[in-house]
Amino acid sequence: MSVSEELSSLVDGRAVPAAPRAVVLPADDHEYDEPSQSQAIAVDGSTFFIEYIDGLGFKSARRITVTQLYSGPDGEPSIFAFCHERRAPRSFRIDRISCCIDFDGVVHDDPRRFLAAALGVAIPSTLMPADPSRWMAMLAIVRDEAAILASVSRSDGIMKPVETSAMLDYLLWRIERHGIYPTDDEAENIRRYLERLRPGPDAIDRAVRNLGNLDHRTLARMFGACVAVMDADGVRRREERNLINSLAVELTGVSLF
DSSP, X not given: OOXXXXXXXXXHTSOOOOOSSOOBOOSOOOOOOOOOTTTOEEEEEEEEXXXXXXXTSOEEEEEEEEEEEEEOTTSOEEEEXXXXXXXXXXXXXXXXXXXXXXXXXXXXXXXXXXXXXXXXXXXXXXXXOOOOOHHHHHHHHHHHHHHHHHHXXXXXXOOXXXXXXXXXXXXXXXXXXXXXXXXXXXXXXXXXXXXXXXXXXXXXXXXXXXXXXXXXHHHHHHHHHHHHHHXXXXXXXHHHHHHHHHHHHHHHSOOOO
């Protein structure tokens, strides 16, 4: 098993947090629009709770992990996601999402703005490339390392606040090396981005491949961050240690432990 497959298996096998509000599901919502590869934009697997009204007026409230952004048959931006209540894929038109809710209960009443921040993708009225904003520029710098660090953090079942802080320290350092100095509000947005992150197999595989392009100093610092995440809760678990070691061997040819 490759390190990408190992990371994906560990993340996928962990339960998502409890729903921040009551789950509501319509009697039947099995139909969904699966985007074609040519029209879809892959995203890294952001997990949160949504309240939604479908085309027939039925309300639902559920936990989802978003994997793709695409333009639906009617041209409206939509998200393709894994529904944790149905344990199956579903699609949702963005203009029908009433609100998005983080697992700590924070409510976001502007779904389009929230999704742009959570997914790191501009969401205009049509899915044409947009000029990168400051936020998108920051995510472009750290997206791959964030996916790996979040996977390491979730490998033992839960992302703890001390682990999030260790990840954030590294990601802020990476961004500042590119001459961008995040404000306190931007740092908080990055922290929330990490907390929602539940990378899927494609995101993890892409991240591992791209990490091979990092310079030695950055790669060493990134592995230091992985170790800091592992040690943040005061317990060095074998699965975390083996995972980081496998990643180091794949990227550098040298084991850390």
